[in-house]
Amino acid sequence: MAMSGMRGLSVFISDIRNCQNKEQERLRVDKELGNIRTRFKNEKALTPYEKKKYVWKMLYIYMLGYDVDFGHMEAVSLISAPKYPEKQVGYIVTSSLLNENHDFLRLAINTVRNDIIGRNETYQCLALTMVGNIGGREFAESLAPDVQKLLISSSCRPLVRKKAALCLLRLYRKNPDVVNVDGWADRMAQLLDERDLGVLTSSMSLLVALVSNNHEAYWSCLPKCIKILERLARNLDIPQEYTYYGIPSPWLQVKTMRALQYFPTIEDPNARRSLFEVLQRILMGTDVVKNVNKNNASHAVLFEALALVMHLDAEKEMMSQCVALLGKFIAVREPNIRYLGLENMTRMLMVTDIQDIIKRHQAQIITSLKDPDISIRRRALDLLYGMCDVSNAKDIVEELLQYLSTAEFAMREELSLKAAILAEKFAPDLSWYVDVILQLIDKAGDFVSDDIWFRVVQFVTNNEDLQPYAAAKAREYLDKPAIHETMVKVSAYILGEFGHLLARRPGCSPKEIFGIIHEKLPTVSTSTISILLSTYAKILMHSQPPDPELQNQIWTIFKKYESSIEVEIQQRAVEYFALSRKGAALMDILAEMPKFPERQSALIKKAEDTEVDTAEQSAIKLRAQQLSQTSNALVVTEQSHANGIPPGGQLSLVKMPSISSNVDDTSAGERLSQENGTLSKVDSQPPSADLLGDLLGPLAIEGPPVIHTRSSSNSGLEGTVVEATAIVPAGEQTNSVQPIGNIAERFHALCVKDSGVLYEDPYIQIGIKAEWRAHLGHLVLFLGNKNTSPLVSVQALILPPTHLKMELSLVPETIPPRAQVQCPLEVINLHPSRDVAVLDFSYMFGNDRVNVKLRLPAVLNKFLQPISVTAEEFFPQWRSLPGPPLKLQEVVRGVRPLPLPEMANLFNSYHLTVSPGLDPNPNNLVASTTFYSESTRAMLCLIRVETDPADRTQLRMTVASGDPTLTFELKEFIKDQLVSIPTPIAIRPTQLAPASPVAQPSSAPASLTDPGAMLAALL
Template identity: 80%
Template sequence: MALSSVRGLSVFISEIRNCQNKEQERLRVDKELGNVRNRFKNEKGLTPYEKKKYVWKMLYIFMLGYDVDFGHMEAVSLISAPKYPEKQVGYLVTSCLLNENHDFLRLAINTVRNDIIGRNETFQCLALTLVGNIGGREFAESLAPDVQKLLISSSCRPLVKKKAALCLLRLFRKNPDVVNVDGWSDRMAQLLDERNLGVLTSSMSLFVSLVSNNHEAYWSCLPKCVKVLERLARNQDVPQEYTYYGIPSPWLQVKTMRALQYFPTIEDPNTRRALFEVLQRILMGTDVVKNVNKNNASHAVLFEALALVMHLDAEKEMMAQCVALLGKFIAVREPNIRYLGLENMTRMLMVTDVQEIIKRHQAQIITSLKDPDISIRRRALDLLYAMCDISNAKDIVEELLQYLGTAEFTMREELALKAAILAEKFAPDLSWYVDVILQLIDKAGDFISDDIWFRVVQFVTNNEDLQPYAALKAREYLDKPAVHETMMKVSAYLLGEYSHLLARRPGCSPKEIFSILHEKLPTVSTPTISILLSAYAKILMHSQPLDPELQNQIWAIFSKYETCIDAEIQQRAVEYFALSKKGPALMDILAEMPKFPERESSLIKKAEDTETDTAELSAIKSRAQQQASNALVVTGQQPANEPQVTQLAMVKIPSINNMENNHVDQEVTHTNGTVSEVEPQNADILGDLLSPLALEGPPGVSGTETLSEDGALALAPVGEQENAVKPIVDIAERFHALCVSDSGVLYEDPYVQIGIKAEWRGQHGRLVLFLGNKTTSSLDSVQAVILSPSHLKLELSSVPEIIPPRAQVQYPLEVLNLSPSRDVAVLDFSYKFGTTLVDNKLRLPAVLNKFFQPITLSAEEFFPQWKSLATPPLKLQEVVRGVRPMSLGEMANLLNSLRLIVSPGLDPNANNLVASTTFYSESTRSMLCLVRIETDPADRTQLRMTVASGDPTLTFELKEFIKEQLISIPTASRPPVPPQPQPTAQPISSSDPGALLAGLL
């Protein structure tokens, strides 16, 4: 395009760039669009140059995001222009503005077809580019035969053939039922003989698409592909412009090998030999160098060659060579190369018998298990799992157990499952298997599914020689100060069944076994209590001669649970109490469990259902986990008296490791704004072994929630205000400071200061707003309106319209909390200073934690309450990511500042915090709230939080409130920052009876 032809466009672009703001830009664009419309209406007076210039301007305006529907016809009409400059603009702008379904494209089909079948190569290229970019069905039906003729024409230059091949590829991909490629085998074979590498590369792209759809029709092309690879591998007749860092056309090599993988194994010996010679050359000539670009190209060729080698089921010597090459790759520093090496080793194990060769690199693979990159650790775990057998199972399982303590939360469940499967499949003896499973439960109880401990119980029950050993190991684990609940289940079962086999060992008498089991009873959940009651009954049955003291202790427990609200526990207690009075008859009724029938391991089936071995699936999994912590999305504004509709993404959240917690994943779906969840199986006490991680809001959550820019929820949007008068304090910081303090400055600018003093008692609160005039002139048109959420009842007095110079007025508010909610009341405050109108919307700190009354609970008070709130929606649990890194002490201080009192030592795990408070509202009255936070010392940016209360709405709101504090409100625990005085402001006299709040502070 000549410089003169763009002068007007250049001036217009310069003017747009010089606009100071979006409004000026919009005015300038509207003016230009009006001018373009007028010129198009008087089309008879337009020269081709002017029309082209205005279409260029229209395209630029479209790129800025403005609507230019009126100019579509003008752009399409330029396609039929006889000269190249106008035709080029027409094709380019049409391809940008119109999609494949636009009606105007029908008007251009004949013109485009004439250009394709014409003799002007430049026009042919323009037309093919347009058809390829749009690729609509109508284009395919009308123009595909002409494009095919152009591709196989012997008179076309390579430039046109390349564009024709790519155009046909796009049409075939979008409309395979329309583009007729029957009988194209000979034509493709002819195209694969092309000497021009540009045409050959484009044709190979088309061939890959064709052969992936129907390889049977293209057998005649297979030798041609091998010859192409031979030519490139030997660097024969490859122009310099197609050599990339010394590698002959790496893109063409990759495409050719990709095409060969769509054919079954090659049977022809000559073709197979030639192909393996080429692959051997590629394998021998690839190494890791310092040049990144060369590495990328050579590795792209290499890994495609490896995939082809696996597809062809090559000889063992070549497979050994591939493994040796991959062994070099997993030892380099570049993480991308290590990842590819590990992934390809795993794939080789799945299709070929190279396990013994890969075992030589076991040490390096184990080193990769500790790599900083989690994607590399995942691939190393997959590879170790795939390469494990009887000879190396002990070493691999021990490494997995050692790694389990430091692994990320997202990997621990998979890690535990695979370690359990390997221990079961390749155990040299069953005692080693029992040791491994008990270690797994001890180190990662939260991530041990019921299937794992069910399986070890089956093995012990079916093997009499193993029973004393298993019972003794279970007894040893109970001596630890913190015992995970899954360990309690296993130990209770094993000791109930087989503790009599240990009677002669020290510390294993029936009374001692009962005592150590009963010590843990207050900390376990309902299903575990059921197992413990069964264990007590069997211990009593085996304690012969009968110990009267032990019998009375166990009878007292049975008697206590005969009135339990849980039907399962009540029935067991009643029946065991009655049976235990039958004397010797009890021996027959409570005999040892019979052997389980042999069955397929449910662990292996579970692993097959969840196993992933590709980078693509791993990436999808990672994205889903990142979205899980942000699953709650507000879908729209609603009236304050209507329930809020929330949308939940499909999530599956991994559990968090702790000695006192158990977990089952939960999937939550949304359908038309309604929430459904997987029903919990049963409950847990301090950790919810089988409780879902509920993320949804409970029924009845109401209010209109708007997320402000600092992450806090407000009743109404508190956006950026275009006041000429700017505040001299950070409004968000002042609000967060007042969330943990009862007095301070809420807002201050050069003319006004607004302070707050508050008192809170139960569900009642009293706020006094101090509105102070800092100037020597009056403030006029003063207005203060409270925008109240539905859960707060506010009684307020009126504010005078004028605040005299250097005076202050008080604005009392009576607050009544009706129900739990995180919605925040907003103060809409405005005034005039001279001719300047200032209007601000300020959030008031009448937030959820203001209605807390701190309370400290002992273990005897805490655990029964925690146990009674067993399942969602009264108890909710969530993995929180993106937490602001802080020490355990700092987190405890933050919770205490929110009136959630931390009880030190209540949780046996030193990395956990347990807090409690009492919430007051009209609907709930005084309601006890319990919180448990489990942290990971290795990663302070994530934790698992469990919240429980007697009200579903309160539980949900409290969980979300604490999450907001942990993620986005670092200033909440800071002391208030005193406002800086302005040099022009006159201070109010402290003798004023209503002295300004800043002075009082």
């Protein structure tokens, strides 16, 4: 048997092990603790060895689960012992017994610092280890510079430096300010040149934390990470001791790929290519082998590679390889791989155009929902939840409902919440939605929160067609022998409101409905009794002419509850009794509830709000945020439903009743009715600062594409809006709804992308998907009604500029609830112009007419096709275009200062292909493109930009093409993209352009600037 080397300690451990039962063990522990306590009292008499022994014993006792509430001081004081063995024990035991919140720890800061800056390497290691494991904010503030010094010191052994790297990581997590970005980014890049893989592994963890917070500062690390990954993946110069079952450090590979996922993109084509080569090698070269450790290690690398490929938006081909691999994994028996297959497939849902391929695996995924292992079932549930859309909602929700009956309690709540959300989001028809929720309540009432049944009531109230159906269903459930109390609530509420719609059906007379509901009363709680009383009052109101017998029965009940000790019940009973004697007046007071204002589902909000606690922000989540900010994904047919409304869309207008609130205070029914009453407040959310910028910004230039805010209602809340609307001409159509997200930003994003959201407000989302070929464009507008009620009087009118011929197919006048309609729009480019087409879009919601004018991204660069030319092609062309009007030159000032590579990226994003190296001067940039229009046909355009390295805010630009209008328009277009804030002057160089900063597009295309006229004046 191995012995500890400390006899006293070994004996004590043996004693403990020999104890027959817990009681004996406790006695032995107490005895020892008493002994230690006495010995510590007379500390001077203790030899360092004894001290060390007792402290170890304390740690052992602590590990057994006993409280050790003394001796902390002794442990901490050992840190300052002069000799290594005691010091070591002091550090280790302190790290285990104390945490960063203990006051004692502060006493040690000075000693620890002395050990870190001292010359003794062993002490440095001990100190770095303790600080790395339990250091808090105070340690961060006083020690970070010293730790940084050790990390980059050339005189320290790798042993010290790797500890310093992770120690610094800890300090950085406690207080990010201790790492000064300016000074540190270069150091970090140097650290990545490290040959020692231990130091590199530690440094890579540090880098992951740093880039997850601020990737921009660490750009210089990106190529180095790719180099490291190449070195590992190709097994170049990797010492044997760092290979694990033949795989060069799988952990460092994983960490490196994790770091790469925090950089939004990789611009440099060479770096990108070499990275993709490595990734391709990993994707294709990972085989299943017999050795389980090797298998796990290689698949750890593979799954990280998959995540990186997804992040980089690889080419379609590579993506389908990934999906194919995942499809294989979710079908294997090996549980870990299947689990990870499901998990990664869920992440893959983020990638556009992949959903359809994933849907093919639906049946396979559903089998995992029935796996005996809860971990796998959870992953399957997440995936099914994520992949659900209108096309498969029925199947998936039905599976979830079926599973609900057999699922263990731990999963039922999540399961019912998810089923309810899916049913709500993707219901192909509303009666199905009602069916699902009622089944949910029936099967798992205990797990169905109030939110869920409140929501179904809102839907039924807002949709007249649904009311008889819901009432009939509620009536059916009441016939069941034992129903959940939530079912009583929802049935009673619905039958109270809409029971009269069933009057002619058998068993549905007011009297019969009352009878069957009243049967439940003795078994329900007080909050439900309140709802039942309201229902009785409603039944009474609906039974016209009055049935005296029923009337008497209900009055008796009201009378009985007049003396209830529950205030809520008492008040209702008294009031309903008094009201019901008013005869006809009752009709007005107890009339049907008005429609509920549209609001975001509390359920969906709850699902979106769940936060998890991780050391680094999830790369996926960061990406999701970036996506929704630039709105370049998420909307196009089915994808518009792919998990939800972007963060900007959360409406905080109405406080939804939450399950946590005390139902007894105000009964649920009453709360619902109160909310109905708040309708007038609902629309009056003050606009965000962002929106104001939107109102003022582009309006000054083009006028049309903004939404105006109604200045009438609720003055108090809308003070800011009134100001903003002051610039809107009187009589201008105003809207009461606020757009979600910044319209101008959405437009600009769409100018360089071909699909995305053009506009969104609480009621509608307008998405665009476009295909461009030469001078033709094929666009599809996706009009999605986000609500549970139809949008009516929908009108879409295109106001094309003179150079575009546009034809919009018929837009239906009504968009059904939760439906999306697609309207193709054909575009022909007649001649070059920068003018922009406008979509004049309006609809009615309730009594409000909402009208927006949106710029359409059928902009000049859409008719450009990238072309790269060689020097031999470029120069003769350039020379053959002698000067104005075919070749125009202009000095542009007020340019947004951009480094040359970024400017090149900007050019490339507009299909102006930059040819690097073509111009011998490194400060210049040469680009080429082909422009297509009916008048010019395909025409080559050449651009040269000369920048001034001393002053990045100005440059000289020369544009040449075979058509004078094209040359001018292209030059102006590029200029618009380069100047920082487009002002009317920058955009319209001549005063001939109609100076109509608030030109309304409703005044039709004629009033839009005519480029021809402008040109004529200019040339």
